[in-house]
Amino acid sequence: MARVRDPAGYDGQREMILLNAAQLFAQRGYAGTSMNEVAAACGVSKATLYHYVRDKHDLAVRIAEEHVQRLEAVVEEVLRDHATPEARLAALIRSFVAEYALAQNAQRVLTEDVRFLREEDQQRIVGVERRVVAAFxxxxxxxxxxxxxxxxxxxxxxxxFGMINWMFTWMKPGRELDHAAIGEMVADLFFGGVRAVKVPPALLDAEPLPGSEAQQSR
Incomplete structure (x- = not known):
């Protein structure tokens, strides 16, 4: 008798594999990551890993495609829920910063590793990206x-997108500025220019960085 698969358990394990693989790809690059390393990071055997994905290519396709499909779903939701162009654009900015905060590894796979995929997979994934850009x-x-x-x-x-995508190369978690504050700053900057950016509340009471007073007195 065939074993009945537990959907919740299967989906949870699959999600764990995608998250760990995305982290490895983001840190080491697609070409520099092996399936043995993915299996080790996930705490599963290589045979178990192949139960969920066909190969490394399939793994990268799933990470990039599911991420960009989620971004497109966010776009559709924002455009549906906000009446004015200004409200839609502000919500798009805030929503994408929030999404990238949760999926920055998948975002790096999308931006850096899609070029390693087969042509038909590249075209399909890039097609979704283009729809997202077109909506913006x-x-x-x-x-x-x-x-x-x-x-x-x-x-x-x-x-x-350049502002948002590069944010994670310098932003450190656990500091005064969280992703919500950065999202507001990007929206202010994009709408109104340099003078429109407000000081986030978290920075008003923050201690000055070491050396900042000396630098200001020069």
Missing amino acids: ARTIAEVRGEDAQSKLGKPMAMLL
Whole structure:
């Protein structure tokens, strides 16, 4: 008699494998990570690992594709729930910063490792990415009062993604600024320029960094 698979247990184990693999890929790169290392990080045998994924390529495809599909779902939700272009853009910025906070390893796989995948998988994943970028571009054009096909919409969307994507190379967890505060700062900066950024409440009562007073007195 065939063994009945426990859906909750299977899905939980699969999610654990994807999370650990994403962390390894983010730290070492797709090419520098072996399936033996993934199995060890997950605390499972290699045979068990292959019960959930076919190979390393399949693992990277699932990480990148599920992540970008989640981002597209966030876009659809925001566009549905906010009436004005300004509210939609602000919500998109805050929502993406929050998503990246939870899935920064998967985001690095999406941005850095998709190039190692087969052409048909690349095209499918990049196709979703393009829809996400297009939604940002249209919203930016609407905020500017321009046609949806504005020539500035996409370049400005890519500049915005540049701010968000690189945030995790310098932001350290556990400091005064959390992801919600950063999301507000990015929205303020993008909407109003340098003078529009407000000091987050967490920084108002924070102790000055070592050496900052000496530097200010010079």
